[in-house]
Amino acid sequence: MGKYKVGKETKEKIYEASKALFYENGYTSTTCLKIAKESGANVGLINYYYGSKGGLGIEVYNEIMSAIKAKVTENLDKLGIETTLLLQTAIEWRVLNNNMRFNKNFSRFYYDLLGENVLYKEQSVVTDFYRKLAESCDLHYSDFEIAFISYASAGATQGINLAYDAGLIDCSSQDFINSSIHLLLNNMGLDAKLNDHVINESHEIEKKFTVRIEKNFIII
Known part of the structure; x- marks a missing residue:
């Protein structure tokens, strides 16, 4: 013992x-x-x-992603807001992108994991998130299709965030986040009208609370 x-x-x-x-x-x-x-x-x-160091990196990343999901759920419960898993995922995506913009320590860590292929070599909780999301939307994707969507979204996220930070994408931060969510939902193969509803509704709900990544990746 x-x-x-x-x-x-x-x-x-x-x-x-x-x-x-x-x-x-x-x-x-x-x-x-x-x-x-x-x-x-x-x-x-x-x-x-x-x-390996990569194993450590992915554990920290997985903890961050799971903690964001838990904190969003906590805030929704406090406000008495009921959502679908799809709508909550869009809210979490907004939280993630906002922290990318305002916490450079977090965005650097995320870019480093992508740049060194850690997210592609290790098991990320995000793949499981996508699987559960697809099931909630009655989308019967294979493991290959879920993995494809997960890694395609990760690569796209890296590219568009780096381009935005470099000033190559000229738009407001809100338009950027809306477009990011739209890309994610398109990758899932969801209906365009449903996508628009989720984008608009998630924006209204997200304004009711704040979730921040603080020092040493503490989520508050």
């Missing part, structure tokens, strides 16, 4: 140290040696517990 407790504490220290370093320096600039030094653990334990 003693060894198990020590091992669990060491694993948690590595994870918390990596989150802090990923937030402050980005994923790419954070080395396993830096994580080991910050956590006080042997560098070999990173691979032992997480498989």
Whole structure:
């Protein structure tokens, strides 16, 4: 029991140290040696517990995405707002894009994961999100089709956000987010009228609360 407790504490220290370093320096600039030094653990334990730095990166990413979903659900419940999974996903997408715009530490971490192909090499919770979303919309996609939609959306998100940040896309932030959601829904193969309704309704609901990514990826 003693060894198990020590091992669990060491694993948690590595994870918390990596989150802090990923937030402050980005994923790419954070080395396993830096994580080991910050956590006080042997560098070999990173691979032992997480498989690789990529394994750590995807765990942090998955925690962020799951925490955003949970926080949006919490706010909707507090306000007594009932939504479909499709509408809630659009609201979460707005939250994610807003944080991309205003939290450069988060956007850098996200771009780093995409740039180093971590999101394509490791298992992301987003694929499962898309699967559940498709099922809720009565879309009977295969595992291949779900994976295709998931990775195509990730690549498109990276491209359009980088282009927007570089000033290559000239529009308001709201038009940008609306178009991003429209792209996501189109990738899902949903009806155009339904897409317009979800975009408009999610915008009205999102104005009622704020979800922010703070230091070390804490969601408030």
